[in-house]
Amino acid sequence: MEYSSGIQASLAGRYAMALFELARDEKALEKVGESLDSLKSALAESDDFRQLTASPLISREEALRTIAATAEAMRLDPITRNFLGVLAQNRRLSQLGAIIRAFNMLASHHRGETTAEVTSAHPLDQEQIDAIKQNLRARTGRDINVELNVDPGILGGLVVKIGSQMIDGSIRTKLNTLAHAMKG
Numbered sequence: 001m002e003y004s005s006g007i008q009a010s011l012a013g014r015y016a017m018a019l020f021e022l023a024r025d026e027k028a029l030e031k032v033g034e035s036l037d038s039l040k041s042a043l044a045e046s047d048d049f050r051q052l053t054a055s056p057l058i059s060r061e062e063a064l065r066t067i068a069a070t071a072e073a074m075r076l077d078p079i080t081r082n083f084l085g086v087l088a089q090n091r092r093l094s095q096l097g098a099i100i101r102a103f104n105m106l107a108s109h110h111r112g113e114t115t116a117e118v119t120s121a122h123p124l125d126q127e128q129i130d131a132i133k134q135n136l137r138a139r140t141g142r143d144i145n146v147e148l149n150v151d152p153g154i155l156g157g158l159v160v161k162i163g164s165q166m167i168d169g170s171i172r173t174k175l176n177t178l179a180h181a182m183k184g
Contacts, residue, residue: 012095016102019083024110028079033107035080036100042074043097053093063088101147108145119149119159121171136162 023032042049052058052066067088071081087093108115116136118124124132129146136144140162151159154170161167 010098010102011092012098013102015083015087015092015095016099016106019079019099020103020106020110022083023079026079028077029107029110031077032079033104035074035076036103038074038076039080039084039096040100042070043100053096056091056094060089060091063091063093067093104145104147111143111145113143113145114140114162115145115147117147117149117161119151119154119161119170121150121152121154121156123150124148132158132160136160 019032020029023029043053049070052063052070058066064085067084068081071084076084084093087096087099105115114136116132118132129148133144133146136146154172155175156171157169157174159166159168159170159173
């Protein structure tokens, strides 16, 4: 899979590729994807979960016990549960967010979709997301999977990244450009 060579360049990419290949071979891509979506939400919403994955002070054994209990409570699929155990054992839980992003890109590519990373200053509603997908689909000629990020620092507008192409329509960039032009 030539697309995967760029993903495999990073540590998170190698883990994501291993998880993707296992899920694909076990015909569990959808279940693993759903479990990873739950984990992504937990990373965004739970300070305790984020601290569990990021803290180097938590022992390997404690991380294994806690991640196993968390996976059980979240009702994650068996492949994802085992994968989290491997991450905890190898002290790689800090890579979870990057692994989820890389896995989603691999899964999108497998489905014939293109992934667009869309950053907005505020959370987008479903109507806005659908409009972005439709616009990007018309622009690229492919189905689009949107990876949403919120960064209040862009002030407004959107920053869209598709592969190596970036469309920066943020107010922050426009203000910086105007300030630079005024300096002359």
